[in-house]
Amino acid sequence: MNRIYLSMSRGAVLIIAVFASISLSCGDSSRRRSVSVLYAGSLATVMENGLGPAFAKATGYEYKGEAQGSLGGARMIHDHLRSPDVFISADPSVNESVLMGRGNEDIVTWFLTLASSQLVLAYNPDSKFAGQFEAASAGSIPWYEVLQTPGVRFGRGDPSIDPKGYRSLFLFDLAGKHYNRPEIPGLLGDPMNPAQVFPEIVLLARVESGQFDAGVFYKHEVVAHKLPFITFPPEISLGDPKFSAFYARAGYTTPSGDQVRGAPILFTITIPKTVRNQAGAEAFLRFLLSSNNLLEEFGLGPVDHEVGGDALKAPLELRGFSSGAYEP
Numbered sequence: 001m002n003r004i005y006l007s008m009s010r011g012a013v014l015i016i017a018v019f020a021s022i023s024l025s026c027g028d029s030s031r032r033r034s035v036s037v038l039y040a041g042s043l044a045t046v047m048e049n050g051l052g053p054a055f056a057k058a059t060g061y062e063y064k065g066e067a068q069g070s071l072g073g074a075r076m077i078h079d080h081l082r083s084p085d086v087f088i089s090a091d092p093s094v095n096e097s098v099l100m101g102r103g104n105e106d107i108v109t110w111f112l113t114l115a116s117s118q119l120v121l122a123y124n125p126d127s128k129f130a131g132q133f134e135a136a137s138a139g140s141i142p143w144y145e146v147l148q149t150p151g152v153r154f155g156r157g158d159p160s161i162d163p164k165g166y167r168s169l170f171l172f173d174l175a176g177k178h179y180n181r182p183e184i185p186g187l188l189g190d191p192m193n194p195a196q197v198f199p200e201i202v203l204l205a206r207v208e209s210g211q212f213d214a215g216v217f218y219k220h221e222v223v224a225h226k227l228p229f230i231t232f233p234p235e236i237s238l239g240d241p242k243f244s245a246f247y248a249r250a251g252y253t254t255p256s257g258d259q260v261r262g263a264p265i266l267f268t269i270t271i272p273k274t275v276r277n278q279a280g281a282e283a284f285l286r287f288l289l290s291s292n293n294l295l296e297e298f299g300l301g302p303v304d305h306e307v308g309g310d311a312l313k314a315p316l317e318l319r320g321f322s323s324g325a326y327e328p
Contacts, residue, residue, distance in 0.1 A: 032277055032279070032280065033060075033061060033062055033280070034061065034062035034063075034064050034277065034280070035055075035061050035062070035063055035064065035085050035086065035277055035280035035281060035283070035284050036064045036065075036066070036083075036084045036085045036086070036276075036277075037052070037063065037064065037065045037066070037084060037085065037086040037087075037088065037284065038065075038066050038068060038073050038076075038077065038082055038084035038086070038087050038088070039065060039066070039067060039068075039073075039086075039087070039088035040067070040068075040069070040070045040073070040088055040089060040090035040163070040267065041067040041068055041069050041070075041162065041199070041200035041201060042090060042117075042164055042200055042217070042218050042220070042221050043067070043088065043090075043220075043267070044067040044200070044201060045221070045224040045225060045298075046220060046224055046298045046299075046300070047065050047067070048065060049224070050224075050294065050297075050298050051288065051291070051294065051295075051298075052065050054287075054291075054294060055283075055284055055287045055288070058287060059283050059284075059287065061280050061283060061284070063284075066082070066084070067200075067201065068082075068161075069157070069158065069161035069162035069163075069165070069199070069200065070089040070090040070091055070094045070162065070163050071091075071094055071098070071160070071161045071162060071163060071254070071258065072160075072161035072162070073087070073089075074087070074089065074094045074095070074098040074099055075098060075161075075256075077098075077099060077107060077272055077274060078098050078099060078104060078105075078107060082274070083274035083276065084272065084274060084275075085271065085274075085275045085276060085277050085278075085280060085281040085284070086269065086270070086271060086275075086281050086284050086285065087099075087108070087269070087270055087271075087272050088114065088267060088268070088269050089111075089163075089267065089268045089269075089270075090162075090163040090164065090218075090265070090267055091163035091260070091263075091265075091266070091268075092111065092113070092266055092268050092308055092326065092328065093260055093263075093328070094163065095108050095111050095268060095270060095308065095309070096308070096309075096328075097258050098258070099272065100309055105273075106273065107272050107273050107274065108270050108272050108273070108309070109273075109309050109310050109313040110270060110307055110308065110309035110310050110311060110313045110314040111268040111269065111270035111307070111308045111309060111326075112268065112269055112270065112285070112289065112305050112306070112307050112308075112314070112318070112321060112322060113266050113267070113268055113303050113304070113305055113306045113308070113326055114266075114267045114268055114269045114288060114289070114295075114303070114305070115266075115267045115295045115300035115301060115302065115303060116239065116264065116265055116266055116267070116300065116301035116302070116303045117218040117219055117220050117239065117265045117267070117299070117300055117301060118218070118219050118231075118232070118234075118237040118238060118239025118240075118265060118301075119164075119167060119168065119171050119216055119217070119218065119219075119232060119236075119237050119238055119239070119265070120216075120217060120218070120219045120222060120229040120230060120231055120232065120237070121133075121136075121143055121154075121214055121215075121216060121217075121229060121230040121232070122207060122214060122215055122216075122217050122221075122222040122227040122228065122229040122230075123207070123213055123214040123215075123227070123228060123229065123230070124207055124208065124210050124212070124213055124214070124227070125227075125228050126210060127210065127213040127214070128151075128213075129146065129149060129151075129152055129213050129214075130228075132146045132149065133146055133213075133214065133228070133230065134228070136230050137228070137229070137230045137231070142179070143230050143232070144175065144179070144181070144184050144187065146214075147187055147214070148187065152213050152214070153211070153212045153213050153214075154196065154212060154213060154214040154215055154216075155196045155197070155198050155203045155206060155207070155212045155214075155215040155216075156168040156188070156196050156197060156198075156203070156215060156216045157197070157198070157199075157200055157203065157216070158192075158197050158198070158199060159191055159192070159197075159252060159254060160192065160254050160255045160256065161199075162199070162200060163260075163265075164200065164216070164217070164218060165197065166252045166254065166260050167238055167262075167265065168188075168216040169185075169188065169191055169250070169252050170238060170247065170250035170251075170252070170262040171216065171232065171236055171237070171238065172184055172185045172187060172188050173185050173249075173250040173262075174235065174236040174246065174247065174249070174250050174262065175232075175236045177246075177249065178233065178235045178236050178246075191252070192255075200221075203215050203217075204217065204221065204225065207227065208225065208227070217229070218265070218299075219231075219239075219299050220298055220299030220300045221299075222299075223298065223299030224298055224299060238262060238263070238264060238265045239264065239265055239301070240264065241264045243264075244263060244264055246262075247261075247262035247263055247264065248261050248262050248263065249262065250262035263328065266303065267300070268308070269285055269288060269289075271285065271315070278315075282315050282317060282318060285318055285321075286317070286318065286321075289305055289318070289321040290321070304323040304324070305321045305322055305323055306322060306323055306324050306325060306326035306327075307319070307322040307324075307325060307326060308325070308326035311325065
C-alpha cells in the first residue's frame with residue numbers, strides 16, 4: 001500500500017500556530033466586547049432604538065439583541081437553542097417555571113424586577129372605526145362595544161409563547177367580571193383563535209398597516225410606535241398592584257402545560273448560566289437598573305428592583321440595586 005506523508009517545516013508549523021492563536025484571541029476579544037441579550041418581543045423597539053444603543057454608547061460594549069416571546073425564549077434557553085448573556089422576561093413566572101430549579105438545571109438562580117407596564121387597546125388612526133375608538137378613549141362608549149361592531153378586526157398575542165398573549169385572555173376574563181358582562185370573554189373565541197392570534201411584531205405591523213383595526217398591546221409598545229390607544233381601568237389593565245388579588249382570579253394553562261395566573265405586569269432581568277461575557281452582562285444590568293428615566297421615556301413604569309430566587313447567587317455589585325425580596 002502506498003502512503004502519502006505530509007511533511008512540514010518547523011517554521012511553517014510555528015506560523016500556523018501563531019495564526020491560530022491570533023484567530024482564537026480575536027474571537028475571545030470579540031465575545032468579551034459584545035453582550036448578547038435575549039429579550040421579551042414587546043421590547044423590540046425600546047431595545048433596538050433606545051436602550052441597546054444607549055448602553056453601547058455609554059459603555060463601549062457592542063450590543064447584540066434578539067426579540068422572542070418570553071415563554072418561547074425561555075424554552076429556547078432551557079433547550080440549549082440560545083445561550084444569551086442576559087435574559088429579559090415580561091413575566092417573573094417565566095423564570096420560575098422554565099429556568100429555575102434543579103429540574104431546569106438551575107439555568108437561572110435569581111432575577112431582578114426591572115419595570116412595569118399595563119395593557120392598552122391600540123388602534124389604527126386611519127381605521128374606518130377610528131371615530132368609535134376615539135369615543136371609547138374619551139369614555140363616551142364602552143370599548144368592548146366597539147369591538148362588537150360588525151367588521152372590526154382586532155388581534156392579540158400568542159398565549160402559548162407570549163405572556164402578553166395569556167394576559168390578553170386575563171384582560172377579557174377580568175373585564176367580564178368587572179363590568180358584570182359575562183359575554184365579553186366570548187369576543188376572543190378560542191384562546192388560540194387563528195383569526196386573532198399573531199406573534200408580537202406581526203400583530204403590531206398589521207395594526208400599523210391597517211390590516212387590523214386594533215390590537216391588545218403593552219403601553220410602552222404603542223408609545224414607542226406613536227399609536228393612539230384606549231386605557232383600560234386599573235382593575236383589568238394588569239398594571240396596578242393594588243388589584244393583585246382581583247387579577248389572580250384569572251388563570252390559563254398553556255398548551256405545554258404551564259399554569260399561569262393574573263398578576264401585575266412586571267419585566268425582569270437576569271444573567272443565566274449560559275453567560276459567556278460575565279463582565280459585559282453585569283455592565284448591561286447596571287446600566288438598565290440605573291436608567292429609570294430612560295425606561296419611563298419609552299413608556300415603561302418604574303418599580304423597586306426586587307430580587308427573586310436566591311439573592312446570594314446574584315453578583316455582589318448588583319445586589320446593591322435590590323430594595324428587597326420579590327414576592328409573587
